[in-house]
Amino acid sequence: MLLLVLVLSPRSVYHSRMLSTSPSCTRRRFMASAGMAAAGSALGAAPATDPHGTFVREALHWHAAGPRTVECDLCPIHCTTEPGERGECSVRENRDGKYVTLVYGRPVSMNNDPIEKKPLFHVHPGSRSFSIATAGCNIHCTFCQNWDISQKRPEEIPARYVAPETIAQLALQQRCQTVAYTYSEPTIFFEYMLDCAKAVKAASLGNVVVSNGYIEAAPLKQLAPYLTAMKVDLKAFTQKFYGDHCEGELQPVLDTLKLLIELGVWTEIVVLVIPTLNDNMDEIKRMAAWIAKELGPDVPLFFTRFHPAYKIRHLPRTPARTIQLAGETARAEGLHFVYAGNMPGTRGENTYCPACKAPLVERYGNVVRSQQIANSACPTCGHTIPGVWE
Ligand code: SF4
Structure with missing residues (x-):
């Protein structure tokens, strides 16, 4: 994994990770890191340490489950802990019967990314998204592409305090249209994400979340007005896969997807297709049918090519033909916007009008080559194209 060192002040360095899975974006990585030098000047003005002395804040969404026992209500795991113990995500801790987060204001990664890298294809195409993450994740995927932050405890990665208002300020300075909470699992840094989202919205920018969907309904409803x-990464469409490879469950993710649609949050779904593990076309057909029926045919669905990573290094890259077949299968189930991920230069990266088939957004990797959508509609036939275009 490429690490870029970002000099923020004469006395300190900040390690900024570039997390592209694309091997072909060396120049963009350089440009992004060069852009981050400007971010350094703003961060240099921020306090070198958290004003509270640590990155600790009382957590939201927990309740007492005994004299000094607490239960976390943030995600479907509902960890129960005694004093001194941490939850499954390793960033929330019971301190004498009170639950706290250990990662408030503690980003370990900050990058200026194209929004296509999230990927979000129906949200401000060609715009930049100021992307942040803390350490930690609530599930443990054997194929995680960002395991070196998601599967770490916070104290294992050096960080300095960055206030929510500073995140908004950096995004503005970097000419980003949105701030993205991404790379690891944003649910586990919920308190920080929520305060950042409020500051970012107050600055008239947008917030986007890249998540495994493992979040309870109450916190999602609290966050939704700012999004x-x-x-959402839908890892597969079987409980067996979630159990064997993620230490998680499928149903909570499906519940989150349905709630997002109910709440009116624009939602896109990514499936990382891994050879022999979740590339069965019957499973993909059932998944696509469920999405079309429960979420609607306009929800964009990406089938992304797997590259060997973390604990799954013995399997090959996903054949391009598998991604094409998955796309054809999903379209046959009625989905209007099906994309191919990690397949630069293919038609699967483009947006076409579902009515007249005219090309609307043409892409190469994370680069938007042309954008024809006007007033949220196809300029050829006038068909409304759902998304956040303006
Ligand atoms: S957010 Fe963390 S502590 Fe809370 S239930 Fe989920 S894994 Fe456990």
Whole structure:
């Protein structure tokens, strides 16, 4: 994994990770890191340490489950802890019967990314998204592409305090249209994400979340008014896969997807297709049918090519033909916007009008080559194209 060192002040360095899975974006990585130098000047003005002395804040969404026992209500795991213990995500801790987060204001990664990298294809195409993450995740995927932050405890990665208002300020300075909470699992840094989202919205920018969908309904409802969009990783469409490879469950993710649609949050879905593990076309057909019926045919669905990573290094890259077949299968189930991920230069990266088939957004990797959508409609036939375009 490429690490870029970002000099923020004469006395300190900040390690900024570039997390592209694309091997072909060396120049963009350089440009992004060069852009981050400007971010450094703003961060240099921020306090070197959290004004509270640590990154600790009382957590939201928990309740007492005994004299000094607490139960976390943030995600479907509902960890129960005694004093001194942490939850499954390793960033929330019971301190004498009170639950706290250990990662408030503690980003370990900050990058200026194209929004296509999230990926979100129906949200401000060609715009930039100021992307942040803390350490930690509530599930443990064997194929995680960002395991070196998601599967770490906070104290294992050096960080300095960055206030929510500073995140908004950096996004503005970097000419980003949105702030993205991404790379690891944003649910586990909920308190920080929520305060950032409020500051970002107050600055007239948007917020997008890249999530595994493992969040309870109450916190999602609390966050939703500040969101422009959410991208959810649907790891597979069987409980067996979630159990064997993620230490998680499928149903809570499906519940989150349904709630997002109910709440009116623009939602896109990514499926990382891994050879022999979740590339069965019957499973993909059932998944696409469920999405079309429960969420609607206009929800964009990405089938993304797997590259060997973390604990799954013995399987090959996903054949391009598998991604094409998955796309054809999903379209046959009625989905209007099906994309291919990690397949630069293919038609699967483009947006076409579902009515007249005219090309609307043409892409190469994370680069938008042309954008024809006007007033949220196809300029050829006038068909409304759902998304956040303006
Ligand atoms: S957010 Fe963390 S502590 Fe809370 S239930 Fe989920 S894994 Fe456990």
